[in-house]
Amino acid sequence: MIRTPEAFREKGIEVKVGHKVMALDPAAGRVLVRDRESRQEKWEPYDQLLLATGAVPFCPEVPGSDAAGIFGVSSLQSGMVIQRFLETESPRQAVVVGGGYIGLEMAEALIRRGVSVTLIDKAPQVMATLDTDMAALVANTLTDLGVNLRLGEGLKEFIIRDGRVAAVVSDAGEYPADLVVLGLGVRPNSALARDAGISLGVKGAIKVNGRLQTETAGIWAAGDCAESFHLVTRKPIFVALGTVANRHGRVAGVNLGGGYATFPGVVGTAVTKICKLEVARTGLQEREIDGLGLEYAAAVIKSRTRAGYYPGAAPITVKVMAEKGSGRLLGGQIVGGEGSAKRIDILAVALHAGMTVAEVIDLDLSYAPPFSPVWDPVAVAAREAAKLV
Amino acid sequence: MIRTPEAFREKGIEVKVGHKVMALDPAAGRVLVRDRESRQEKWEPYDQLLLATGAVPFCPEVPGSDAAGIFGVSSLQSGMVIQRFLETESPRQAVVVGGGYIGLEMAEALIRRGVSVTLIDKAPQVMATLDTDMAALVANTLTDLGVNLRLGEGLKEFIIRDGRVAAVVSDAGEYPADLVVLGLGVRPNSALARDAGISLGVKGAIKVNGRLQTETAGIWAAGDCAESFHLVTRKPIFVALGTVANRHGRVAGVNLGGGYATFPGVVGTAVTKICKLEVARTGLQEREIDGLGLEYAAAVIKSRTRAGYYPGAAPITVKVMAEKGSGRLLGGQIVGGEGSAKRIDILAVALHAGMTVAEVIDLDLSYAPPFSPVWDPVAVAAREAAKLV
Numbered sequence: 001m002i003r004t005p006e007a008f009r010e011k012g013i014e015v016k017v018g019h020k021v022m023a024l025d026p027a028a029g030r031v032l033v034r035d036r037e038s039r040q041e042k043w044e045p046y047d048q049l050l051l052a053t054g055a056v057p058f059c060p061e062v063p064g065s066d067a068a069g070i071f072g073v074s075s076l077q078s079g080m081v082i083q084r085f086l087e088t089e090s091p092r093q094a095v096v097v098g099g100g101y102i103g104l105e106m107a108e109a110l111i112r113r114g115v116s117v118t119l120i121d122k123a124p125q126v127m128a129t130l131d132t133d134m135a136a137l138v139a140n141t142l143t144d145l146g147v148n149l150r151l152g153e154g155l156k157e158f159i160i161r162d163g164r165v166a167a168v169v170s171d172a173g174e175y176p177a178d179l180v181v182l183g184l185g186v187r188p189n190s191a192l193a194r195d196a197g198i199s200l201g202v203k204g205a206i207k208v209n210g211r212l213q214t215e216t217a218g219i220w221a222a223g224d225c226a227e228s229f230h231l232v233t234r235k236p237i238f239v240a241l242g243t244v245a246n247r248h249g250r251v252a253g254v255n256l257g258g259g260y261a262t263f264p265g266v267v268g269t270a271v272t273k274i275c276k277l278e279v280a281r282t283g284l285q286e287r288e289i290d291g292l293g294l295e296y297a298a299a300v301i302k303s304r305t306r307a308g309y310y311p312g313a314a315p316i317t318v319k320v321m322a323e324k325g326s327g328r329l330l331g332g333q334i335v336g337g338e339g340s341a342k343r344i345d346i347l348a349v350a351l352h353a354g355m356t357v358a359e360v361i362d363l364d365l366s367y368a369p370p371f372s373p374v375w376d377p378v379a380v381a382a383r384e385a386a387k388l389v
Numbered sequence: 390m391i392r393t394p395e396a397f398r399e400k401g402i403e404v405k406v407g408h409k410v411m412a413l414d415p416a417a418g419r420v421l422v423r424d425r426e427s428r429q430e431k432w433e434p435y436d437q438l439l440l441a442t443g444a445v446p447f448c449p450e451v452p453g454s455d456a457a458g459i460f461g462v463s464s465l466q467s468g469m470v471i472q473r474f475l476e477t478e479s480p481r482q483a484v485v486v487g488g489g490y491i492g493l494e495m496a497e498a499l500i501r502r503g504v505s506v507t508l509i510d511k512a513p514q515v516m517a518t519l520d521t522d523m524a525a526l527v528a529n530t531l532t533d534l535g536v537n538l539r540l541g542e543g544l545k546e547f548i549i550r551d552g553r554v555a556a557v558v559s560d561a562g563e564y565p566a567d568l569v570v571l572g573l574g575v576r577p578n579s580a581l582a583r584d585a586g587i588s589l590g591v592k593g594a595i596k597v598n599g600r601l602q603t604e605t606a607g608i609w610a611a612g613d614c615a616e617s618f619h620l621v622t623r624k625p626i627f628v629a630l631g632t633v634a635n636r637h638g639r640v641a642g643v644n645l646g647g648g649y650a651t652f653p654g655v656v657g658t659a660v661t662k663i664c665k666l667e668v669a670r671t672g673l674q675e676r677e678i679d680g681l682g683l684e685y686a687a688a689v690i691k692s693r694t695r696a697g698y699y700p701g702a703a704p705i706t707v708k709v710m711a712e713k714g715s716g717r718l719l720g721g722q723i724v725g726g727e728g729s730a731k732r733i734d735i736l737a738v739a740l741h742a743g744m745t746v747a748e749v750i751d752l753d754l755s756y757a758p759p760f761s762p763v764w765d766p767v768a769v770a771a772r773e774a775a776k777l778v
């Protein structure tokens with residue numbers, strides 16, 4: 001799916017590689033484009049403009065961050081740079097800074113290559129998008145894998161020797177390192193839009209309406225640089241995920257092409273895999289529900305991914321949150337073995353539909369021994385939550 | 390989960406094994422119970438009565454059906470009987486009659502035990518619950534496995550020698566067999582209810598309302614003996630599946646216990662596994678939609694179960710049907726490798742919610758390379774269907 005400029009040209013689309021937009025002039029309907037090779041700049045006119053500038057990795061403001069051996073991971077290219085470093089420099093001790101999706105996936109990848117790994121995160125848990133109890137299951141797996149987990153420790157400084165990283169200092173300890181991977185999340189790359197006077201919204205993401213129009217005429221925004229609407233909180237949210245960006249792209253494309261499409265919004269679905277552990281979440285976590293001032297009940301159940309007697313049945317833990325009184329489903333989290341993660345889609349669709357947990361109990365979900373117990377674990381969790389609301 | 394009478398007794402529930410209900414007398418509120426050991430019969434009174442008599446396998450009215458070597462499969466017990474026959478008689482040639490879930494699963498099991506298998510079905514396809522195009526994918530897998538598939542051939546007679554089955558005669562051929570497995574489906578076991586004057590409904594299943602009350606005061610019915618309500622056709626349907634029976638049981642139990650619960654209905658979800666092939670369906674198939682007189686569009690797409698570059702990505706075919714004009718989702722079918730089947734739950738929940746295919750496109754479904762391409766195959770199929778309605 002990585003297409004060349006030639007492939008686009010065949011469809012009548014001109015792709016200019018090596019050209020960077022330096023500024024926007026919405027009043028005149030033009031953009032200032034620099035040819036990186038010739039270094040020449042030129043204003044080019046537009047009728048409709050799509051901003052799809054993506055996100056940029058969060059860089060810590062810590063001395064020595066630009067030393068050799070310290071890497072961010074934000075693109076295929078940055079992954080290849082780390083791979084080459086592993087091959088040529090054979091690092092032995094790595095520190096991963098940040099316990100989110102990227103940090104955890106990198107920790108696993110490095111351990112599997114024989115590098116010893118310390119992971120530090122200033123939060124008291126890994127995966128801030130999970131509740132503390134569910135995140136603890138993930139932390140156990142990391143520890144079992146051999147990761148030296150240092151939670152509740154903020155990054156303080158890097159110790160550099162001869163221009164290379166030699167150690168990472170947290171506010172609680174010092175960890176020798178000949179490789180550091182930063183997984184501190186991303187922020188929307190919206191500087192170009194901001195400088196042109198285009199309204200920004202939550203966390204600096206470009207403010208858009210349901211058609212992905214900005215507040216400036218003729219300018220649209222899609223992907224990691226733009227806001228999304230959260231269907232459960234009914235508020236804008238910044239989500240930097242490939243799924244959302246792809247769906248944004250379809251909607252913006254239809255609209256720019258003169259059609260009509262809207263992006264209904266997100267419910268906060270995300271999944272990942274750490275070793276054999278599948279991890280999934282959707283909707284609101286406890287912290288988010290508290291933030292809205294809602295009263296809720298949470299149920300956590302343990303079950304199996306398949307019929308108990310079927311080979312390969314693995315443990316699965318499902319957590320479901322529902323609003324007190326109404327019973328409205330608010331969110332869910334799943335941690336378990338093979339076959340766990342994609343079950344989150346049941347709760348994601350139920351959130352889109354605004355279902356109650358009582359309605360989730362009686363969903364006509366699929367069952368056969370290789371795929372599920374006769375009561376799907378998600379329905380079991382909903383059943384328990386329904387007793388508490 | 391197989392509980393003993395003692396386990397029930399501890400909870401204050403008396404379980405009488407070896408007792409059979411011979412007749413119902415709803416007017417007097419009593420049942421005639423026979424003790425199978427002593428052969429004594431006794432009328433026992435009830436306030437509330439639950440009929441959970443299940444289903445009985447469909448038996449063909451064909452000469453010789455009761456010969457040795459001919460088996461139905463309807464319970465754990467009947468499976469054990471076949472297993473013992475395989476161990477003691479070492480059959481070499483089996484004929485499976487019926488190409489539904491049970492027939493296909495038995496064909497696979499027998500082939501894996503080294504028995505050669507011929508499967509006959511009077512329909513021109515296997516799995517009548519799938520559309521012809523999707524069923525063809527399943528048939529290919531059976532043929533690859535070595536099953537001699539004889540479709541469009543009705544069962545005519547059994548050839549018996551010395552009280553044992555020797556061959557199966559269809560209306561097109563004769564197949565030697567020292568083992569015959571019947572997989573002709575089930576019918577509701579509703580004779581007791583019928584004889585007591587309780588109203589029966591579709592296919593002879595006991596007629597019930599949303600609380601699973603029969604039309605006779607004080608009598609309830611649940612499981613394979615009772616009707617369900619189909620949320621897409623808005624009509625009663627007979628579904629003999631463990632999931633539905635379990636959900637019936639919960640609702641009937643709450644109501645019998647003096648509480649209040651309703652069974653919202655089914656959307657027609659079912660899954661199975663044939664070799665490595667996962668097969669799933671929900672909602673209405675083309676034949677059912679035609680039967681309702683609705684106009685519809687069907688889209689079939691091929692994708693992968695995981696990101697294309699991720700190890701273990703398997704082919705998956707998804708079919709989605711939607712009503713012309715409204716775009717209302719009507720049904721879906723999935724055939725593919727590991728990770729395919731449970732995706733049907735996305736469409737099942739969407740059917741419960743009455744979603745359109747346009748709404749399915751933008752569902753916030755989970756994505757990570759080990760679990761899905763960035764556009765879930767189900768969303769891709771919905772996207773194609775949305776173009777056609």
